[in-house]
Amino acid sequence: MPLQIGITGGIGSGKSLVCKIFRVLGVPTYDADSRAKDLMTTDGILVSAIKKEFGELSYDQHGALNRQYLADRVFNRKEELAKLNSLVHPRVGIDYTRWSEAQKFPYVLKEAALLFESSAYKSLDKIIVVSAPNEIRMARVLGRDKHRTAEQIASIMRNQMPEDDKLARADFVITNDETHPVIPQVLDLHRRFLMLAS
Structure with missing residues (x-):
């Protein structure tokens, strides 16, 4: 059984981008949503x-x-x-x-918006939280989801688990705030997980 890594983050945090980088590295990724x-x-x-x-x-x-x-x-x-x-x-x-x-890879990723809320995290070995400030998340979602208004996005954010609660439960945090490069953070975790799984 491969090492089980969960990845989550609020709407607009960029968890899909992070998963794409892991996939480029050959990591099997399950998109729960x-x-x-x-x-x-x-x-x-x-x-x-x-x-x-x-x-x-x-x-x-x-x-x-x-x-x-x-x-x-x-x-x-x-x-x-x-x-x-x-x-x-x-x-x-x-x-x-x-x-x-x-899966035959040493570890797998399970991407889910509601990883904590659904209790799915309990069956995983480690959890990554992708984090970004609310104003950046809002701007990203407005740019991406043309059918959504700022009020709708704010409502989704309010209904999701607060960022601080997610961060408190995280084993690892990837900061995606447009000042910290994401790729080196992913490469560092990739090395760690391969070592953990060996």
Whole structure:
């Protein structure tokens, strides 16, 4: 079993960029958020559970997820969002374990926005938090997600675990504030993980 490394960070922190650098180094990377979206249409157990909890309208007649319907059901409604997450996260956990066991590299990365909130961190060996100041994160997301307003992004930030709490739980921090070069930080961690895994 490879060494299990988690990577997380708030919206706009740049965790996807950091994962790209690790991938260039040959590190297998599991994107939990993308896999969750896939599993919500391909995992029969999860599809049934979502229909039972949120209704048949959660999917269209072709079996595609009705994202707008679900988003309207859970946006800014913490209890409903928690219900959805309680269905999705365990299935992602099973999918990740299968994927991880099939990898041959000394270590793997699991990228997830809700690594701490979903308790997924408990099954991992080390956690990296990618950190950036709020104003930089806001500017990045506004530049990237043209469909989102500053108010929506601020709401997402407020609903995510506070940065200080994430940093307190981190084993390693990558600072992505546009003054600290990211590549040397990744290369340093890459060397450390190869040593840990050997």
